[in-house]
Amino acid sequence: MRAKSAGRSAIFAGILAIAFGVFSWSLLTTPDLSVRQSTGSARLVSIEQLPDYADVCAPEEMSAIAALHAEFEHNTSVYAADTVEVNRPPVRTIRDTYPIYSSVAVDPVRNEVVLQDTNLFSIKVFNRLENTPANVDASTPKRVIIGPDTKNEYNNGLYVDLANGETYSVAMDTADAIFTFRAGAEGNTEPMRVLDIPHRGFQVTIDEERQELYSTNQYPPRLLVFRKGASGNEKPLRVIEGQRTGLADVHGVAVDSQRKLVFVGNWGNSSNYKVAGSGKHLPPSITIYSTDANGDAAPLRTIQGPKTQLNWMGAFSLDPETGNLWVANDVGNSILVFRGTDNGDVAPMKVIKGETTRLDHPAGISIDTKNKEVWVSNMGNSSATAYSLTAAGNAAPIRTIRSAPVGWKSLKFGKPQVVAYDSKREEYLVPN
Amino acid sequence: MAYARLAKENTVPVRILEGQKTLISRTMHSMEYDAVRDELVVNSPLVQSILTFKGGSNGEVPPVRVIQGPKTQIQGTDYDGNDKMAIDPVNGEIFIGSATSAGPGKGVVLVFDRMANGDVAPKRILGGPKTQFDFPTPKGQGFPHMTVDPVRNLLIVSTRGGLLIFDRAASGDVSPKRVIKGPKTLLTAGNGGGLIKVYSPNGMIVSSCTEGSICAWHIDDVGDVAPRFKIPVQKLTGVNFSGPTLNPLHKEVIVTSSSRNVIATFYWPEIFETP
Numbered sequence: 100m101r102a103k104s105a106g107r108s109a110i111f112a113g114i115l116a117i118a119f120g121v122f123s124w125s126l127l128t129t130p131d132l133s134v135r136q137s138t139g140s141a142r143l144v145s146i147e148q149l150p151d152y153a154d155v156c157a158p159e160e161m162s163a164i165a166a167l168h169a170e171f172e173h174n175t176s177v178y179a180a181d182t183v184e185v186n187r188p189p190v191r192t193i194r195d196t197y198p199i200y201s202s203v204a205v206d207p208v209r210n211e212v213v214l215q216d217t218n219l220f221s222i223k224v225f226n227r228l229e230n231t232p233a234n235v236d237a238s239t240p241k242r243v244i245i246g247p248d249t250k251n252e253y254n255n256g257l258y259v260d261l262a263n264g265e266t267y268s269v270a271m272d273t274a275d276a277i278f279t280f281r282a283g284a285e286g287n288t289e290p291m292r293v294l295d296i297p298h299r300g301f302q303v304t305i306d307e308e309r310q311e312l313y314s315t316n317q318y319p320p321r322l323l324v325f326r327k328g329a330s331g332n333e334k335p336l337r338v339i340e341g342q343r344t345g346l347a348d349v350h351g352v353a354v355d356s357q358r359k360l361v362f363v364g365n366w367g368n369s370s371n372y373k374v375a376g377s378g379k380h381l382p383p384s385i386t387i388y389s390t391d392a393n394g395d396a397a398p399l400r401t402i403q404g405p406k407t408q409l410n411w412m413g414a415f416s417l418d419p420e421t422g423n424l425w426v427a428n429d430v431g432n433s434i435l436v437f438r439g440t441d442n443g444d445v446a447p448m449k450v451i452k453g454e455t456t457r458l459d460h461p462a463g464i465s466i467d468t469k470n471k472e473v474w475v476s477n478m479g480n481s482s483a484t485a486y487s488l489t490a491a492g493n494a495a496p497i498r499t500i501r502s503a504p505v506g507w508k509s510l511k512f513g514k515p516q517v518v519a520y521d522s523k524r525e526e527y528l529v530p531n
Numbered sequence: 532m533a534y535a536r537l538a539k540e541n542t543v544p545v546r547i548l549e550g551q552k553t554l555i556s557r558t559m560h561s562m563e564y565d566a567v568r569d570e571l572v573v574n575s576p577l578v579q580s581i582l583t584f585k586g587g588s589n590g591e592v593p594p595v596r597v598i599q600g601p602k603t604q605i606q607g608t609d610y611d612g613n614d615k616m617a618i619d620p621v622n623g624e625i626f627i628g629s630a631t632s633a634g635p636g637k638g639v640v641l642v643f644d645r646m647a648n649g650d651v652a653p654k655r656i657l658g659g660p661k662t663q664f665d666f667p668t669p670k671g672q673g674f675p676h677m678t679v680d681p682v683r684n685l686l687i688v689s690t691r692g693g694l695l696i697f698d699r700a701a702s703g704d705v706s707p708k709r710v711i712k713g714p715k716t717l718l719t720a721g722n723g724g725g726l727i728k729v730y731s732p733n734g735m736i737v738s739s740c741t742e743g744s745i746c747a748w749h750i751d752d753v754g755d756v757a758p759r760f761k762i763p764v765q766k767l768t769g770v771n772f773s774g775p776t777l778n779p780l781h782k783e784v785i786v787t788s789s790s791r792n793v794i795a796t797f798y799w800p801e802i803f804e805t806p
Contacts, residue, residue, distance in 0.1 A: 181715070181757035182746075188767050189795035190783070193538050218792050252790075273790075298610050299557070317557060318577045319609050348556060348577055368556035368577040372609050375632070376601035376650070378579030380554050410551050410591075430550040430591065508543045511532060512792035517726050518785050519564045519571070520778050523586060525536040526545060527785060527794060528571060530559035 193527070195510035197237075197503040198223060200476035202257040202302075202414055202463035203483050206264065207470055209282075211241065212500060213259055213266060214476055214483055215463065218512060220252045221245035222268060222280070223502070225483075227470075231501040237481075238500050246287025250274055253514060256302035256315075256414070257463065265291070269300045269314070272514060277303055277314060292330045296323065301350045302414050306390060308356035311336065315363065319372060320346035322363055322388075339363075341395025342371075345386045351415035355422055355439060359390045360399075362424050362439075364412045383409040385424070385437065404444025408435055413462035418488065420468060423448070427464040427475060434461060434475060434486075453493025457484050460511070472497070479509050534794070536778070550591030554582055560614040561676065561726070565645070567620040570595070572645075574627060576612025579605040581625055581643065598625070598643055600650025605641060606630045608671030615674045618645065621681035622699065624654075628674040630667050631658070638666040640677065640688065642702075657686075659704025663695055664688070676738070680750055682731040687750070689727055691720045694736065696750065711748055713755025717741040728777045735759070735802050737784060743771040745786060747802050760801055768795060779803055 199218035206213065210227040223240040231238040244251065244266075256269030256277075264282025268290075275298050278290035299317035306313065310327040314335075321340035325333065339346065351364035363386050370378035384403035388396060402409075410431035417424055422439035426447075433452035437445070452458065459479030466473050471488045481503035484496035503509075513531040521528055533546040548555070548571075556577040563572045569586035580599035584592065599605070606629050607613035616627040623645040631637050639658025643651065658664055666673040675689045684699040685708070693712030697705065712718065717740040725739025729750060740746035743765025746758035764772045764786060770793055774786035782800040787793070 182717075183760045183801065185760060185762050185797075185799060185801065186767060187762075187798060190798045191537065191539050191796045192768075193534055193542060193794040194540050194792060196541055318612065366556070367551070368554075368575065370577060370579045370607070372607050372612070372630075373632075375604045375606035375629070376579060376599070378575075378577075378599050378605070380578055380580075380599075383551055411549065510534075510541070510543060511547065514789040515787040515792065515794060516560045516773060516789040517562055518774050518776050518787045518794060519562045520536075520776050520785060521533065521564045521571075521586065522566050522778070522780065523569055524533070526533040527536065527538070528562055528564060529532050529534065529787065529794065530562045530573065531532065531557075 193510070195512055197481040197507065197509065199478050199509050199512065200463065200481060200483060200502070201255050201478060203465050203474045203476035204257045204259040204266070205465045205467040205472070205474045206259045206261060207467045208261050209264055211259075212474055212483060213257060214500070214502075215254050215257045215268065217254055219245070220249075220254060222251065222254070222257075222266065225500050227467075228498070229500050230498040233505060235501075236504045237502045242283070242285040244280055244284050244286070244288060248287045248289045249278070249280075250276070250290065250293075251278055256300065258303045258305060260305065262307070267303050267305075267312075269296075269303050271300045272298070275300065277312075292328070294325065294329050295332045297321075302352050304352050304354055304415075306354045306356050309390065313352050313354060313361065315349045315352045317349055318368075320344070320349045320365070320369070322346065322349065322352065322361070337393040339388060339392050339394070339396055343395045343397045345384065345398050345401055347381050347384070351412055351426065353415035353417035353424055354390065355417050355419065356390070357419060358422055358439060360439060361388045361390055361392065362386075362415055362417065363388070364409075364415060364426070366411060383407070383412065385409070385426075400442040402437060402441050402443065402445060406444045406446040407437075408433065408447060408450065414464050416464045416466045416473070418466050418468065425464050425466060425473060427461040429460050429462050429478070432458050432460065434458065434464065434473070449491045451486060451490055451492065451494055455493045455495045456486075457482065457496055457499060459508075478511060480507055481509055536781070536796075546587070546589040548584065548588050548590070548592065552591045552593045553584075554578070554580070554594055554597065558612055558614055560611075560674075561616050563616070563618040565618050565620045567623075568645070572616070572618050572625060574613060574616040576607055576614040579603070579607060579613060581605075581616060581627060583645075596646070596648040598647050598649070598651060602650045602652045603641070603643075604629060604653060604656070606632075608667045610671030611667065611674055613674065615676050617677040617679065619679035619681060619699070622679070624679075626677045626679070626686070628666060628677070630671075635667055635669045635671075636665050638664050638674065640664075640675070655700070655702040657697065657701050657703065657705070661704045661706045662697075663690060663707060663710065665690055676725065676727045678727045678729050678736075680729045680731050680734065683734065683750060685750060687727055687729060687736060689725075689738070692716075692718050694718065694727065694738070694748070709751075709753040711752050711754070711756065715755045715757045716748065717744070717746050717758055717761070725773045726775060728775060730777055730779060730803055732779075733803070733805055735805060737775055737777060737802060739773055739775070742766070745772070745775050745784060745797075759805065760799075762797055762799065764795070764797075770795075777802075
């Protein structure tokens with residue numbers, strides 16, 4: 100095998116030698132390039148940038164030899180090595196240059212709306228009364244928390260402490276932490292507190308009455324309850340986890356301190372990683388527990404079934420005055436409102452949905468009881484939209500903060516780890 | 532999500548497959564297009580399943596086949612689930628790395644028929660000390676990427692810092708035919724994270740390598756050998772990419788950056804034209 104390989108190498112080396120001959124000949128007539136002869140090498144090992152070509156041109160019509168020759172004539176550096184290094188820049192890149200807002204938190208004390216940008220890894224803070232004019236491409240944030248020192252990436256859940264203005268951010272993948280930034284933080288600033296959480300965190304919320312922090316863990320499915328102010332590798336006070344809990348691919352969480360209830364969103368993807376072949380696809384659900392629940396605790400109630408309209412739900416927010424649960428229903432392109440007492444296969448008491456709403460993959464939600472408003476972050480169009488708490492149906496937002504032009508549709512990237520090529524349709528297939 | 536090949540910055544997807552009915556869960560670290568049957572195959576790591584969709588599926592559509600259940604023996608870990616799989620369109624087989632009850636470092640590769648549906652047993656299981664498999668790590672990571680060269684009838688499995696090359700139909704505890712591994716290969720311990728692709732007409736293997744680069748070796752290479760080609764992607768773009776996948780028709784190599792939400796396409800004819 101190795102001999103066969105060596106033969107192929109020899110053939111290729113021959114091709115390169117011919118090409119190098121062409122290159123050497125060109126040096127004789129190109130004095131300004133003659134310095135390259137000083138390397139003394141007879142092997143091509145580096146190929147620099149090709150001349151630009153339009154995508155509509157068929158690059159396959161250019162043979163490798165022709166391509167190599169063209170490169171020799173333009174930008175070729177030669178040095179001794181075993182590997183041919185190809186230094187062409189990419190011919191195309193796909194990226195979303197606008198924010199993708201995965202989460203929102205409204206701060207009526209400081210009159211701020213805080214948006215979690217999971218595309219450019221930042222937290223953008225706007226004036227609460229900001230309403231991007233139609234003729235403006237994007238509103239300018241008051242401040243932005245961004246940069247390597249923030250350590251904030253794959254940032255998802257968001258919570259603002261109204262008492263002191265501190266912002267909690269869930270870094271759900273590589274950092275596996277909840278970062279807390281001081282009030283008014285801006286720029287490339289380090290978090291004031293870092294709490295280690297398991298891989299795949301999603302939403303964070305705080306029971307201010309009990310001074311406890313709730314953190315959802317997608318998989319293995321569990322709800323972790325920490326002391327508010329916990330940091331480092333401090334252990335949770337309680338963990339709701341186990342077969343009786345009904346937890347399955349956990350996402351949103353909301354706490355009703357007054358009624359002592361915790362609401363948890365489940366996408367329904369269930370398996371015990373310790374048991375081969377134990378995976379099951381269950382319908383999505385909202386499981387409800389006592390704030391004292393711990394361990395393998397069965398839910399008090401479960402909202403589940405086709406009437407619920409739940410579809411890849413994102414964050415939760417609870418209206419403390421009514422006890423109603425507001426759900427950002429991502430793929431349903433809707434806001435669902437359930438009574439805190441709902442159980443079983445029930446329809447939401449209210450749905451905000453329709454073209455006028457400008458909802459587009461709503462993943463974050465935050466209730467402002469002071470101003471009787473609810474804010475939603477839209478992953479699909481780089482915006483946040485605010486509605487009256489009395490809004491229902493195809494209601495228009497009362498304000499919209501846009502970070503991209505009107506009509507913009509997000510690329511919806513979220514950690515594209517791999518890519519497949521659909522040769523029939525000439526398409527790139529990318530998972531999130 | 533599907534993007535047109537010629538899509539550039541800020542070009543929106545042409546299709547999105549999403550929603551409860553798709554049975555997709557998060558943390559998909561592999562996805563394959565089966566050009567023979569015009570199907571999309573993806574694993575659903577949190578539910579120990581393999582989902583097959585019709586090509587061109589759009590919106591909230593269910594898979595046409597689901598491999599899932601106790602007979603499948605598919606098992607993940609708390610950290611990674613079972614997050615990587617591969618398809619051999621020519622021979623109609625799906626490969627998936629799986630943990631076992633034996634614990635860290637005792638993972639196996641399960642092989643299913645492409646048309647398998649429901650709770651079915653794997654047709655082959657490759658694993659054991661002779662295979663040199665070393666996944667999952669104690670933290671539950673490091674499931675291998677895999678690819679098949681149907682021309683030479685070989686299966687390539689990534690291992691930390693190396694590529695293991697088996698007979699395509701290898702089963703049980705067998706040694707690899709060849710191993711590409713060592714400091715000259717530029718393969719790194721983190722190479723469980725990058726896709727492996729092979730261009731069967733000439734046997735070039737393409738995968739990620741050191742310093743955020745994409746490298747190409749030959750399938751006949753053995754031992755501590757330098758890659759034949761290298762694109763220093765991170766040096767060129769400032770971004771650390773994973774991927775890659777191949778578009779032989781246009782002689783392009785496509786890479787993704789999960790760390791910066793970018794997809795980049797390189798024109799790399801040398802890979803496809805090297806004899």
